[in-house]
Amino acid sequence: MPLPVIGQGRPSFSPGENGSGDRGSKFRPRTVLFTRRGAVDRLWAPWRLAYITAPKDKPAATGDDCFICRGVAGTEDRANLVVHRTELSVVILNLFPYNNGHLLVTPRAHKARFDELTPDELVDIQLTLGKMIGALERRMKPDGFNVGLNLGRAAGAGVPGHLHWHIVPRWVGDSNFMTAVSDMRVLSQSLEALYDLLVEELRS
Numbered sequence: 001m002p003l004p005v006i007g008q009g010r011p012s013f014s015p016g017e018n019g020s021g022d023r024g025s026k027f028r029p030r031t032v033l034f035t036r037r038g039a040v041d042r043l044w045a046p047w048r049l050a051y052i053t054a055p056k057d058k059p060a061a062t063g064d065d066c067f068i069c070r071g072v073a074g075t076e077d078r079a080n081l082v083v084h085r086t087e088l089s090v091v092i093l094n095l096f097p098y099n100n101g102h103l104l105v106t107p108r109a110h111k112a113r114f115d116e117l118t119p120d121e122l123v124d125i126q127l128t129l130g131k132m133i134g135a136l137e138r139r140m141k142p143d144g145f146n147v148g149l150n151l152g153r154a155a156g157a158g159v160p161g162h163l164h165w166h167i168v169p170r171w172v173g174d175s176n177f178m179t180a181v182s183d184m185r186v187l188s189q190s191l192e193a194l195y196d197l198l199v200e201e202l203r204s
Contacts, residue, residue: 066110066159066161066162067159068090068092068104068106068110068159068162068164069110069162071090071092072090072108078195080092081093081095081191081195083103083195083198083199083202084128084131084132084198084202086124086127086128087108087124088107088108088109088120088121088124088125089105089106089107089108089121089124089125089128090105090106090108091103091104091105091106091128091132092104092106092164093191093194093195094166095191097168097191098168099168099169099170099174100140100169100189100194101136101140101142101167101168101169101189101194102166102167102168102169103132103136103166103167104164104165104166104167105125105128105129105132105164105165105167106125106162106163106164106165107121107124107125107162107163109121110161110162111162111163112160112161112162112163113163114149114151114163117163125165129147129165129167131202132167132198133145133147133167135198135201135202136167136169136198138201139197139198139201140169140197142169142170142171143170143171143172144169144170145167145168145169145170146166146167146168146170147165147166147167147168148165148166149163149164149165149166150166151163
């Protein structure tokens with residue numbers, strides 16, 4: 001059966017490699033959303049499937065099984081994708097990025113509530129956010145950024161037990177960060193290449 005495409009109440013199909021849409025032909029996964037501006041492609045990010053399909057009914061991670069805490073406690077920063085450390089915070093590459101350069105800035109301490117942060121932690125995190133935005137600006141030349149914090153699972157926090165801020169570089173013409181709906185885009189940089197780029201910048 002050909003791959004269906006979501007439209008305005010009418011079915012359509014992604015064509016195969018030869019345009020036939022036959023079962024035996026190869027096709028590219030595709031979903032179409034019709035808006036006032038016309039049809040646009042949804043962001044296709046298959047590497048996020050492991051996160052999306054993970055059990056959501058498990059309790060919030062504690063310090064023992066929190067990947068952020070493991071990165072803080074570990075010594076293999078490259079393996080743990082930790083690109084920067086301060087006395088009170090760490091910066092980690094997002095393993096399931098929405099865009100090139102997607103970073104997580106988080107307190108070292110395992111804290112789930114914003115009001116649990118000390119004044120020193122708040123200042124340190126804001127300074128670290130500024131430092132990392134500057135590094136991304138110099139090395140990746142984005143047109144803008146989305147910077148934000150999701151508080152609680154209902155708000156979209158993937159690790160509700162450990163506060164973390166997202167830094168997502170944006171370029172004119174890429175997909176909308178909040179809705180992930182716009183023209184199709186490609187993430188052109190591996191996590192390893194991004195890690196080396198940022199570490200080099202921060203050491204310079």
